[in-house]
Amino acid sequence: MSAIVTQDTSPASPAFSVRWRSAIRAAITIVVFALLYEAVARSGYFPAVLMPTLGKIGGTLWANLIDGTLVVHAAATMYRVLTGMAIAIAVAIPLGILMGRFKPVEHFFLPLASALMPIPSLAWVPVFILWFGLGNTVAILIVFYASLFPMLLNVWAGVRAVNPLWLRAAGAMGADEKALFWKVIVPGASPFIITGMRQAFLRAWIAVIGAEFLAASDFGLGWVIFDAKEFLNADLMMASLIVIGFIGFVFERLIFGSIERATVQRWGMVRLAKS
C-alpha cells in the first residue's frame, strides 16, 4: 500500500484506454492462472485422474455437449429449478402482498417465516426423501423451500415500501381497488419483487445442486458430478462445474438484468429502491 490510488481515473486519460488496460490485465490473469494450473497438472505431482489437464477438461466438455449428455442433464436441472421457483413465486407474491396490506395476515405468517428461514433448505433433504422418495419431487420441493423466503420477504417489504402518498393521491384521483393494485402497488413494489426473484434464483441454484447430490435421481448436473466422483472422473466433474457456473452466470446477468431493464428501469423505479 505504498501509493494512495485514487479510484476515479484521472480526467486526462480517457476511460476507454483504462477499460482496455483492465481487460488486457484480466486476460493476462486468466492466462497466467490457466498456465499455472496446467503446469501443476502436467508435473504429475498430483495423480492425473484427480487433476486433469485443461485440454482433457475441454475435450470432455465438448464431447459431452456435442452428444447431448450434458444438455439433457442441464435441462433436467433447469426443469427442477424453474418448476420449484414458479411455485414459490406463485405462492409468495399473493401472500407477500396480503401480508403487506393486512396486519392480521402479517402477524400470522411473519413469525412462521422468520422461524423457518434460518433452516437451510438442504437440512430438509433427508426428511423429504423419507416422505416423498427419491427423485424429482424432493428436488422441486427443496427449490421451492429455498426460494420461497427471499421472495416472500421482498414482496412484503416492497408493498410496505410503497409511498403512502401515492396511494392517497391515486385514491383522491378516483382509482378503485383494482386500479390501485395494478397501477400503484405492483409497479411500486416491483424493484423489491425483482430483487427477490434474483436472490431466490441464487438460493435455488445452490439448493438444486445439493438436492441432486443427496436425493440422487438419474438426471441433473449435480447428479453428474456426484456420479463422476464414484469413477474418479475429475474431468467430467469439472466440465459439469463449468456448465453449472455458466448457467448461473447467464441467469444472474442476462435474464434478471434484462427483466430489470425492461420493467423497473423503464418505470423509473430503481432510484426509489435505493433511497
Added chain:
Amino acid sequence: MTDLPANAAESLIGVSRPARESRWRVAARTAFPFLVLAVAWEITARLGVFPPKLFPSLVDVGAAFWRLTANGILPHHALDTLLRLFGGFALAAVVGVAVGILMGRSRRAEDICLPLVSIMAPIPGIAWAPLFLLWFGLGGKPAMLLVAFVSAFPIIFNTWTGVKAVKEIWVRSAQAMGADDRRLFVKVIVPGALPYILTGLRLGLAQAWRTLVGVEMLAAVPWGLGWMIFGAREFLNTDVMLAGVVVIGALGLALEKLVFQRLERFTVQRWGMMT
C-alpha cells in the same frame, strides 16, 4: 449490492410492531401461528394418515430431543458443527477482508483478482464438494475448507465494494490534514467500509451455514448435525431428524441475532456509519 434490500427486509421484521402494544400481547400474537401449526401437525400425526415412523407426533420429537441432549450426543454434534463453521468462517473472513481491501485500494490487485473471483463466484459452493472430497479426502477437513471457500466470495465482493464506496473527499481531507497511510487506513478506510464489510461477513456466515449442513451430509464427518440428520434416515428415525432440523434452525437464528446484530450495534451504529 443486490443484497441490500433483503437486509432492509430482514431488519423490518424487528420494527414491525407498534411500540404501544404491550409485551405480552406481542408474545401471544407471535406464539399463535406456531400453536396453530403445532396443533395441525399433532392432529395429522395422531390421525394415522401417514405411518407414525415417518410422521412422528411432536411428543416423540420432543422425547428424541430430550433423550439425545441428556446423553450428550446432540450437544456433541452441534459443537462439532459450530467449530467447523467458525473455523472455516474465520479463515474466510481473514482472507476475504484482506483480499477485498487490497482489491479496493490497488488497481493492479483489482485487475488480477476480479476476473478470478467473478469466474468462481457464480458456481454454487456445494457443487465443489465432491471435488474437494477427491482432493482432500473424507472427513472434517474438506468440509471446513469448502465452508471457507464458499463464504469468502460474498466477503471479498462486499469488502471491495465498501472500500470503493469510501468517499473520495474523506480520503483527501484526511490527507490534507496530514494523515499518513497507516492512519488513513485505520481511521478512514476501515470505518468507512465497515457497513459493507459487516454485510459481507453476515452474508458469508449465512452462506457458510447453509453449505456446511449440506457438506456434512456428503463428507461422512464423524460428528455434525448434517450427518446426524442424514444418518438418521437409514434407520427411519424421523423424530431424530426433525429434532436435528429444529436445532439447526435455532442455531441459525441465534447466529444472526446474537452475533451479527450485536456486532453491528457495537461498531457501525456507534460510529454513526449506518444511516
